Amino acid sequence: MSDKVEQNWKEILHAHITKKGLRLTQQRLLISEVFFEEVQHHTNIDELYQHIREKNPGIGYATVYRTLKLLTECGLATSMQFSDGTRRFEPVTDHHDHLICTECGKIMEFENEAIENLQDEVALSFGFSLTSHTMELYGVCDGMKNQGVCSVQ
Amino acid sequence: MSDKVEQNWKEILHAHITKKGLRLTQQRLLISEVFFEEVQHHTNIDELYQHIREKNPGIGYATVYRTLKLLTECGLATSMQFSDGTRRFEPVTDHHDHLICTECGKIMEFENEAIENLQDEVALSFGFSLTSHTMELYGVCDGMKNQGVCSVQ
DNA sequence: TTAAGTGCAAACCTTTTGCTGCCCC
């Protein structure tokens, strides 16, 4: 997985903000720093918000939501709806899918070219031009199978 | 795809209701009939509710939600969160995945054993025991590509 | 008869929006 975004998000964000005549505020910078450099991928709003408030207790949910929306417009972030209804945000890196432990909540990322090729075939057979997909695999991870406890959040 | 559920839902529902000491009310029967026999699969609450109200204008959203929850507990229904955030309900039939036209909203169902096998492999390689998955392919269907109009809702 | 279910409205939860004062450019 590339860390292009981790390296370049400041440039990309700055370019977008300049182009649109927006402003790079302290809040936007802080929220972005925490989002890209501090919390784990697949964070939810609450977790992100807690981390942000540790550094600036005055920030409100609205600003976090608005900044996440801004990052999404830059192509730097994306949100996912998991099938349990929770919404999570992650930095945009290379495309990947998710493998989720239903016992401990651990989320792994993976890519599989063979599956992607088959998806294209399926779409073609229905006359569809594929533009994107989501795939989530749910199961039980090693840690939970062996010990009933998993050290990874 | 089997239509086991379409044939048997009354029996299954009745058995569940009896076992749990619940009651087969007019509302539950009406909502289930509309859900299993009248609306298309992948219905959303509003569409379902409109159809139901045509037959019994007095029914409220709460009853529809409560009945859908009951059907889910029986294993007769399931709900899905699509990546655009909408929630849809469908009768439980054989497992399948979804192919969705982003232009006209058409939803196709498909199964692909080769993909499922690869999913198992991926999960195993991470030490996971796979229990379920969701996969949604987004693209543009034939109708929309050719005419810019699609006759299928 | 009586406990479960319905309908209604209110509560809830997550996300968005309007407004007023603030601050980046």
Place this chain on the structure above:
DNA sequence: GGGGCAGCAAAAGGTTTGCACTTAA
């Protein structure tokens, strides 16, 4: 200095819940 922005609170949208009345068994 002026317009975009933050913070707050209120609104919105979707789903659940409490309560008093109704109804299936």
